[in-house]
Amino acid sequence: MSNEQALRRDVALANRIIERFGLSNAFGHVSARIPGTETFYISTRRSPGLADENGLLVIDTDGKVLFGEGTPNSEFWIHARIYAARPDVGAVVHAHPPACISLTQIGQPHRVVHNQGSGFADLPEYERIGLIRSRELGDQVAKSLGGGVAVMMRGHGISTAFADVRSATVAACYLEESAQLNLGMLAAAGGDGTRIRAFTSEEARLANEQTGPAARASGRAWEYYATVAAQRPLGG
Numbered sequence: 307m308s309n310e311q312a313l314r315r316d317v318a319l320a321n322r323i324i325e326r327f328g329l330s331n332a333f334g335h336v337s338a339r340i341p342g343t344e345t346f347y348i349s350t351r352r353s354p355g356l357a358d359e360n361g362l363l364v365i366d367t368d369g370k371v372l373f374g375e376g377t378p379n380s381e382f383w384i385h386a387r388i389y390a391a392r393p394d395v396g397a398v399v400h401a402h403p404p405a406c407i408s409l410t411q412i413g414q415p416h417r418v419v420h421n422q423g424s425g426f427a428d429l430p431e432y433e434r435i436g437l438i439r440s441r442e443l444g445d446q447v448a449k450s451l452g453g454g455v456a457v458m459m460r461g462h463g464i465s466t467a468f469a470d471v472r473s474a475t476v477a478a479c480y481l482e483e484s485a486q487l488n489l490g491m492l493a494a495a496g497g498d499g500t501r502i503r504a505f506t507s508e509e510a511r512l513a514n515e516q517t518g519p520a521a522r523a524s525g526r527a528w529e530y531y532a533t534v535a536a537q538r539p540l541g542g
């Protein structure tokens with residue numbers, strides 16, 4: 307299989323993973339930069355659960371569709387402008403995971419409370435609600451993301467940005483798992499966030515080296531998510 311086809315396969319699979327694992331339903335999208343270029347593969351405007359490796363579009367960072375048939379997702383600007391701002395980023399996941407959204411809407415930060423959440427200390431928040439359907443708004447999301455690996459988007463979802471599509475996808479799954487734990491702990495603690503024994507910065511750094519989405523362990527995580535996604539029906 308060519309590198310191009312392997313990347314297309316991973317992008318389509320990543321889209322199906324975020325749908326099968328409940329991070330998105332009819333909406334959400336995963337993209338990957340075509341290495342060494344200002345262009346990227348992204349699924350067409352339909353549920354990520356229906357993504358097809360042979361139906362991906364190629365778009366550039368100015369939002370121009372260069373290849374493929376079909377309409378792009380209206381929020382492709384998130385991807386385009388993150389790639390424009392961050393030459394180190396090779397893949398972007400944008401999803402609407404419910405626990406992450408819930409955290410933003412109760413005004414609680416994401417806390418690092420377990421190993422797999424350790425890569426998400428001090429996450430930035432993009433506060434403006436609504437869809438990202440313009441170059442300007444895409445630039446604002448990229449600015450909120452800064453040099454980080456993820457941004458919480460209030461009342462909307464998340465975007466993750468990593469060097470490769472597998473890490474970006476595993477990261478999105480880890481972040482939602484972490485947000486679910488955050489909500490459960492907050493509830494168990496009567497809503498008092500000060501009772502949560504969040505990891506210190508040093509603990510988070512150490513744990514992230516061992517278990518973070520970019521760590522070697524992500525190969526095993528990708529294998530798991532990909533295998534389960536292949537077996538679960540559309541809609542989970």
Ligand SMILES: [Zn+2]
Nearest residue numbers: 381400462463
């Ligand atoms: Zn969205």
